[in-house]
Amino acid sequence: AQSVAQPEDQVNVAEGNPLTVKCTYSVSGNPYLFWYVQYPNRGLQFLLKYITGDNLVKGSYGFEAEFNKSQTSFHLKKPSALVSDSALYFCAVRDTNFGNEKLTFGTGTRLTIIP
Amino acid sequence: DGGITQSPKYLFRKEGQNVTLSCEQNLNHDAMYWYRQDPGQGLRLIYYSQIVNDFQKGDIAEGYSVSREKKESFPLTVTSAQKNPTAFYLCASETGWGTEAFFGQGTRLTVV
Numbered sequence: 001a002q003s004v005a006q007p008e009d010q011v012n013v014a015e016g017n018p019l020t021v022k023c024t025y026s027v028s029g030n031p032y033l034f035w036y037v038q039y040p041n042r043g044l045q046f047l048l049k050y051i052t053g054d055n056l057v058k059g060s061y062g063f064e065a066e067f068n069k070s071q072t073s074f075h076l077k078k079p080s081a082l083v084s085d086s087a088l089y090f091c092a093v094r095d096t097n098f099g100n101e102k103l104t105f106g107t108g109t110r111l112t113i114i115p
Numbered sequence: 116d117g118g119i120t121q122s123p124k125y126l127f128r129k130e131g132q133n134v135t136l137s138c139e140q141n142l143n144h145d146a147m148y149w150y151r152q153d154p155g156q157g158l159r160l161i162y163y164s165q166i167v168n169d170f171q172k173g174d175i176a177e178g179y180s181v182s183r184e185k186k187e188s189f190p191l192t193v194t195s196a197q198k199n200p201t202a203f204y205l206c207a208s209e210t211g212w213g214t215e216a217f218f219g220q221g222t223r224l225t226v227v
Contacts, residue, residue: 009155032213034215034216036218041203041221041223042220042221043119043121043205043207043218043219043220043221044158044205044207044216044218045218046215046216046217049213049215051213090157090158102160102163102173103148103160103216105150105157105158106157107155107156107157108157
């Protein structure tokens with residue numbers, strides 16, 4: 001069975017500092033990995049994805065993530081945090097093995113950028 | 116503009132009533148999904164459909180029903196059998212496995 005873990009419920013970062021939101025996954029085959037952001041009372045917005053190729057993936061709003069197969073991780077990063085980055089972030093995984101069509105989400109990490 | 120629309124944004128239900136949440140997309144996506152979001156639990160899959168006239172149960176399907184008569188529409192009915200229906204419900208669609216899902220703005224259902 002596929003699963004994804006976001007070990008931190010809350011991450012606080014000072015404005016202008018680099019930020020990292022952690023994600024680890026477990027799949028039987030190769031993973032498709034996604035990051036989404038959610039603002040209050042809104043749907044999820046896609047940030048970036050890893051399907052294959054370069055382990056460093058760049059996405060929207062200056063975010064990037066690094067796929068690390070040996071550590072089964074896909075941490076979200078940004079070099080310089082903005083107050084507007086404050087939101088709820090979800091990591092998601094899909095196993096590429098046939099029959100595992102479902103997208104599994106982590107429990108979310110609330111990111112707060114402190115001015 | 117292409118997108119996915121959920122309605123209503125807020126919904127109040129009396130205990131014992133069935134209610135239907137609407138989800139419409141004009142993105143020509145084959146796959147559609149319904150998720151339930153509760154604080155601290157992330158998103159849990161209720162039902163999904165890969166093609167018209169076909170759908171599968173997700174992880175928490177009990178007390179819910181769906182239909183997929185048209186490609187554009189995937190309504191979710193919350194029945195009286197759902198014991199704790201108060202939650203934020205999200206609909207999503209996508210074209211295939213490797214593509215990102217597009218989400219609606221959600222419906223917040225409250226039982227009164």
